[in-house]
Amino acid sequence: xxxxxxxxxxxxxxxxxxxxxxxxxxxxxxxxxxxxxxxxxxxxxxxxxxxxxxxxxxxxxxxxxxxxxxxxxxxxxxxxxxxxxxxxxxxxxxxxxxxxxxxxxxxxxxxxxxxxxxxxxxxxxxxxxxxxxxxxxxxxxxxxxxxxxxxxxxxxxxxxxxxxxxxxxxxxxxxxxxxxxxxxxxxxxxxxxxxxxxxxxxxxxxxxxxxxxxxxxxxxxxxxxxxxxxxxxxxxxxxxxxxxxxxxxxxxxxxxxxxxxxxxxxxxxxxxxxxxxxxxxxxxxxxxxxxxxxxxxxxxxxxxxxxxxxxxxxxxxxxxxxxxxxxxxxxxxxxxxxxxxxxxxxxxxxxxxxxxxxxxxxxxxxxxxxxxxxxxxxxxxxxxxxxxxxxxxxxxxxxxxxxxxxxxxxxxxxxxxxxxxxxxxxxxxxxxxxxxxxxxxxxxxxxxxxxxxxxxxxxxxxxxxxxxxxxxxxxxxxxxxxxxxxxxxxxxxxxxxxxxxxxxxxxxxxxxxxxxxxxxxxxxxxxxxxxxxxxxxxxxxxxxxxxxxxxxxxxxxxxxxxxxxxxxxxxxxxxxxxxxxxxxxxxxxxxxxxxxxxxxxxxxxxxxxxxxxxxxxxxxxxxxxxxxxxxxxxxxxxxxxxxxxxxxxxxxxxxxxxxxxxxxxxxxxxxxxxxxxxxxxxxxxxxxxxxxxxxxxxxxxxxxxxxxxxxxxxxxxxxxxxxxxxxxxxxxxxxxxxxxxxxxxxxxxxxxxxxxxxxxxxxxxxxxxxxxxxxxxxxxxxxxxxxxxxxxxxxxxxxxxxxxx
Numbered sequence: 040x041x042x043x044x045x046x047x048x049x050x051x052x053x054x055x056x057x058x059x060x061x062x063x064x065x066x067x068x069x070x071x072x073x074x075x076x077x078x079x080x081x082x083x084x085x086x087x088x089x090x091x092x093x094x095x096x097x098x099x100x101x102x103x104x105x106x107x108x109x110x111x112x113x114x115x116x117x118x119x120x121x122x123x124x125x126x127x128x129x130x131x132x133x134x135x136x137x138x139x140x141x142x143x144x145x146x147x148x149x150x151x152x153x154x155x156x157x158x159x160x161x162x163x164x165x166x167x168x169x170x171x172x173x174x175x176x177x178x179x180x181x182x183x184x185x186x187x188x189x190x191x192x193x194x195x196x197x198x199x200x201x202x203x204x205x206x207x208x209x210x211x212x213x214x215x216x217x218x219x220x221x222x223x224x225x226x227x228x229x230x231x232x233x234x235x236x237x238x239x240x241x242x243x244x245x246x247x248x249x250x251x252x253x254x255x256x257x258x259x260x261x262x263x264x265x266x267x268x269x270x271x272x273x274x275x276x277x278x279x280x281x282x283x284x285x286x287x288x289x290x291x292x293x294x295x296x297x298x299x300x301x302x303x304x305x306x307x308x309x310x311x312x313x314x315x316x317x318x319x320x321x322x323x324x325x326x327x328x329x330x331x332x333x334x335x336x337x338x339x340x341x342x343x344x345x346x347x348x349x350x351x352x353x354x355x356x357x358x359x360x361x362x363x364x365x366x367x368x369x370x371x372x373x374x375x376x377x378x379x380x381x382x383x384x385x386x387x388x389x390x391x392x393x394x395x396x397x398x399x400x401x402x403x404x405x406x407x408x409x410x411x412x413x414x415x416x417x418x419x420x421x422x423x424x425x426x427x428x429x430x431x432x433x434x435x436x437x438x439x440x441x442x443x444x445x446x447x448x449x450x451x452x453x454x455x456x457x458x459x460x461x462x463x464x465x466x467x468x469x470x471x472x473x474x475x476x477x478x479x480x481x482x483x484x485x486x487x488x489x490x491x492x493x494x495x496x497x498x499x500x501x502x503x504x505x506x507x508x509x510x511x512x513x514x515x516x517x518x519x520x521x522x523x524x525x526x527x528x529x530x531x532x533x534x535x536x537x538x539x540x541x542x543x544x545x546x547x548x549x550x551x552x553x554x555x556x557x558x559x560x561x562x563x564x565x566x567x568x569x570x571x572x573x574x575x576x577x578x579x580x581x582x583x584x585x586x587x588x589x590x591x592x593x594x595x596x597x598x599x600x601x602x603x604x605x606x607x608x609x610x611x612x613x614x615x616x617x618x619x620x621x622x623x624x625x626x627x628x629x630x631x632x633x634x635x636x637x638x639x640x641x642x643x644x645x646x647x648x649x650x651x652x653x654x655x656x657x658x659x660x661x662x663x664x665x666x667x668x669x670x671x672x673x674x675x676x677x678x679x680x681x682x683x684x685x686x687x688x689x690x691x692x693x694x695x696x697x698x699x700x701x702x703x704x705x706x707x708x709x710x711x712x713x714x715x716x717x718x719x720x721x722x723x724x725x726x727x728x729x730x731x732x733x734x735x736x737x738x739x740x741x742x743x744x745x746x747x748x749x750x751x752x753x754x755x756x757x758x759x760x761x762x763x764x765x766x767x768x769x770x771x772x773x774x775x776x777x778x779x780x781x782x783x784x785x786x787x788x789x790x791x792x793x794x795x796x797x798x799x800x801x802x803x804x805x806x807x808x809x810x811x812x813x814x815x816x817x818x819x820x821x822x823x824x825x826x827x828x829x830x831x832x833x834x835x836x837x838x839x840x841x842x843x844x
Contacts, residue, residue, distance in 0.1 A: 096200050103136045103150035103176075104200035110177040110799040114140035115203070116214065119168050120151065121335070122235040123160045124262035125242070128615040130160050131262070133199070134172070151198050152176065156205035157615070164213050165235050167220060167228030173210040174203035177799055180614075183585040183827020183844040184623045186525060186630030196379050230332035234258050237333070237483060244493050248507055249500035255281040256471065257479050259334040266616065268507055274520045275513035276442065276457025277467050280506075283334050284389065288343040290472060291330055291480065292351070295323035320351045333483070339385050345369045346393075362397040366390060384452040388445050395444020396437050398542045403436040431465060438464040443538055447531040450523050454629045457520040463513040467506045475502035522658050524629040529565030536562060577703040579738040581831045583769060584627060585823040585843075586619050588797030588804065589647035592745065592769070593628070594736055598702035600637040601628075603661070604734060604745060606651040609797070620651030625658060627828075636661040637700060639688075642747035643667050643731040644676040653682050661688060665699060668692035668713030671727045693732065704835060705738040710760055711753075728772060729753040735762065739835020744787055746771040746778075754783035763787055766838060767831060770794040770813075774805025774822075784816060791840065793829045794822045 096104035117134040124131045132154040139148040154174055164170050179202045181191035194200070205211060238258055241250045251263035261269070261281060272278040280286075299319040303309045309318070327344060334340045346369045353365060370390055373380055380386045410432070413425045438461035449456050457463075478499035482492040513519060526534070540547075540555040547555070577597030584591040589608030595601050608619045628636075636659045641649045644666070656664070656679075664683045683690050692713035693699065700707040710733040731747035744765035746754070750772060757763060768789035771778035773796045792813045796804035805822065813820050821829050827844030 097150065099149070101147045101149055103139075103148050103152050106139055106148055107152065107176045107178060107201035107203070110175065111141070112173065112175045115148070115152065115172050115174055115176070116140070116169070117152075119164055119166050119170060122166055122231050122238060122258075122260070124260055125159050125238070126262040127265055129155055129157050131155050132160060132172075134170075137169075150200065152201040152203055153179070153194065153199050154203045154205055156208055156211070158208060161208050161211050161213075162239070164211065166231035167224065169214040169216045171212045171214050172203075172205055174205045176201060176203040178202070180587075180798065182587065182623055183823070183842070184627050185828070185843055186626035187623050188626070196383070230336070233333055234260075234335060237486070240486065241496070244496050245500050249503045252281065252471075252503045252507065253475070253479055253496070253499070256283065256287065256476055257334070257483065259283045259337055259340055268510070271507070271510040271514040273455070274457065275463040275510045276460025276520065277463040277510055277513070279388070280464065280467055280471055282385075283340050283343065285343040285346050285393065286472060287476060288327060288330070288347045290476065292323050292327055292347050294477065295326045296320050299323060317355050320354050324348060324351060330480070339389065342369070342373055342386065342389055345372055362400070363394070366393055366397065384448065387448045387452070391445045391448050392441035395440045395538065398444075398539070399436070399440040402542060403433065403440070406436065407432055434465050434468070435461050447526055447534045450526050451531065454525060454626060455520055455522050459513050459516055459519045463510060466509045466513070470502040470509070471506040475499040475506070478502070522629070524632045524634055527566035529562045533559045533562035577705070577738075578832050578834050579705040579736065581736055581743055582627070583793045583795055583823060583829040583831075584623060585828045586623050586651070586795070588773070589619065590747070590773070590795050591619065591624050591651065594700075594707055596700055596702040596705045596707070600700050600702060601633055601635075602700060602707060603636055603639045603652070603655060605640065605642050605648040605747070606655055607646055607648045608651065609647040610650065618651060618654055620654030624651055624655060628659065633659075635659055638663040638665060640665040640699065640732065640734065641667070641679075642734070643727060644669055644671050644673055645727065645748065646673050646675065648747070649679055650675055653679055656682055656686055656688060660686065663689045663691055665691055665693055665709070665732070666713070667730050667732050669727065669730045671730070705736070708735045708737070709733070710735055710757070710762070726750060726752075733757065735765070738833055741766045741833040741835055741838055743767040743769070743831065744789070745769045748772045748778075750777045751780045751783070754778065754780050758782065758786050765789055767791045767793065770805065770809070774809050775803065776806035776809055779809045779812060781812060784812060789818055791838070792818045792820045794820065796822060796824050798824045
């Protein structure tokens with residue numbers, strides 16, 4: 040999860056950029072103190088503008104981004120650009136395209152495309168190899184849901200603007216390159232080939248989860264982690280230990296420096312003529328760079344390498360170490376090279392954590408200094424115990440500072456704050472970083488001695504077993520992590536101001552503390568004011584979310600009652616493991632500031648209407664789960680009912696005409712009842728779709744009809760319903776030709792039709808004949824596949840419509 044990184048068009052950043060540039064030029068002479076701040080704003084707006092422009096697909100007609108605009112199956116020829124990411128259920132390959140075959144004609148193609156396939160890829164293809172693959176290609180899938188992670192934007196920053204799905208590894212074949220690759224090409228892919236071989240060695244040598252954890256901390260690849268293990272590390276707040284970060288780089292640098300210093304001290308000439316500590320620190324950059332290359336040289340690794348390199352540079356030039364100055368220099372170097380990094384979660388978390396530790400370091404040093412020091416003539420165990428107490432307290436304080444500093448970032452990007460992170464970090468870090476990481480790095484260097492390398496991986500796996508167990512234990516603690524709504528800019532600024540006030544309150548006067556507290560209150564009110572203000576007229580809202588081929592709608596009544604109407608999407612091999620409740624519905628609710636639901640309504644037990652509801656039940660605790668009472672059971676539906684019983688959520692079946700919610704003239708009504716209350720003459724013979732609950736949401740003279748997946752048989756039965764005419768119709772069965780008969784559409788008479796369907800379902804959902812039928816009757820048609828989420832708001836007199844893509 041995570042928010043959309045850069046909302047808004049690129050043109051929106053042009054005028055702020057120009058304004059900051061002019062302001063900085065004027066202020067440099069007249070207001071010299073203001074000039075640095077304007078230069079900082081100029082830097083930020085230029086990065087924002089550059090980031091927006093970088094998202095535009097290449098205009099070249101042979102670009103794979105242009106060729107993949109239309110969903111179709113083709114043969115692709117290209118080079119494997121990166122070591123494959125092999126997960127428990129699927130793998131991803133990154134191809135640098137060279138050509139595309141459609142029908143009998145080859146045509147040139149260029150650019151990166153991400154290919155997904157079930158299971159592991161063929162073992163004979165390594166990075167740098169030319170290969171052929173048969174794949175269904177298209178644009179990178181993306182969901183127009185506010186608050187949801189924008190995967191298309193995320194990949195666009197990496198230069199990937201197309202995706203494809205390979206049905207089977209048998210549809211991949213290695214191609215012999217003629218002429219053979221040059222020396223420069225072989226050297227270019229050497230680090231990725233080393234990563235590939237190490238990844239396969241780990242998969243052969245160790246069982247899960249040891250292999251997956253080692254792939255994460257050694258190679259920077261988390262795709263191989265079992266989902267349950269990854270969730271335990273997330274819930275315990277220790278997932279950052281699995282990501283290659285400054286901590287890993289610092290440990291490698293420390294050990295490298297110690298080893299090199301030991302070797303240099305063996306030479307008298309070195310000691311007499313060269314500063315051994317500086318030479319050792321400088322030479323440690325070589326193993327650090329090699330480690331970064333093997334780890335894939337991805338952005339978090341590069342950030343860590345730059346930060347450690349700056350520390351070593353300060354040592355070489357005899358400059359006093361200032362963590363804030365060096366942190367700013369590292370950020371400047373990285374952002375100058377790649378401005379969009381500023382808007383990524385990993386960049387914000389890395390620098391936010393280190394900055395928070397730096398801000399609280401003086402206070403932490405004062406607390407640690409209060410520990411009673413041992414006597415000078417005390418025994419070695421006493422001195423060791425004192426050292427361990429200092430180290431433990433320092434670790435807890437540093438982790439606590441990092442948790443406080445990154446809390447608003449975690450809330451904004453992931454809506455989750457781990458409360459036990461200081462404890463879990465203290466427990467897990469020694470085993471995973473001081474034991475398993477060092478043994479793993481040593482084993483990588485000794486791969487020429489397979490037996491010894493295998494044994495070292497096995498020994499390191501013991502530390503991983505302990506770490507996984509500790510993460511599971513911490514994740515099971517009460518309130519180990521909390522899910523929170525997305526904070527606004529005012530609350531985020533108030534949190535940051537509060538941390539600064541907490542860190543420096545002793546240095547401030549009473550007036551300064553009072554002004555700081557007042558500023559925090561004002562910043563909080565900026566976000567709370569819209570919640571406290573009441574609209575002139577009570578409004579009813581319906582949000583039709585873009586969940587792909589499925590259905591999820593949020594109905595909000597004027598008194599604050601909130602209903603989730605269905606919540607699922609069609610499962611597919613390409614999206615295995617994707618939870619629509621966790622990744623789309625919940626982020627939208629949190630972005631709206633919602634933490635509780637009045638009820639969840641499951642219109643019928645098809646997976647594309649319910650498979651995201653379990654996550655919603657766990658984290659939004661509705662009072663009631665309304666179902667249609669059908670005896671039909673798809674995989675997972677009985678588990679949903681069992682979960683509701685476990686969480687003490689009432690499971691009820693409505694009767695025809697029952698009001699499910701009512702406030703200020705707005706009503707949510709079930710026009711049809713459960714299976715026993717169907718309007719068809721033979722309920723037992725009705726299809727599963729025809730057993731769907733049909734809902735009506737109304738206020739004043741505005742009515743919205745939501746018939747779920749009913750087909751023409753049930754539509755005909757509904758024609759006798761006196762309150763069928765509606766202003767808005769959510770098209771039955773995703774616009775399929777099995778529904779939306781002309782008689783039904785004329786009886787409803789909608790001015791607006793909303794169709795919830797997937798992006799690659801053109802020709803079926805919606806059916807072209809159905810779409811024309813609506814248009815011929817003068818209806819405005821909006822599709823989630825084309826327009827994203829559809830938002831309706833009414834005061835009973837008119838309907839306001841917005842979309843989000």
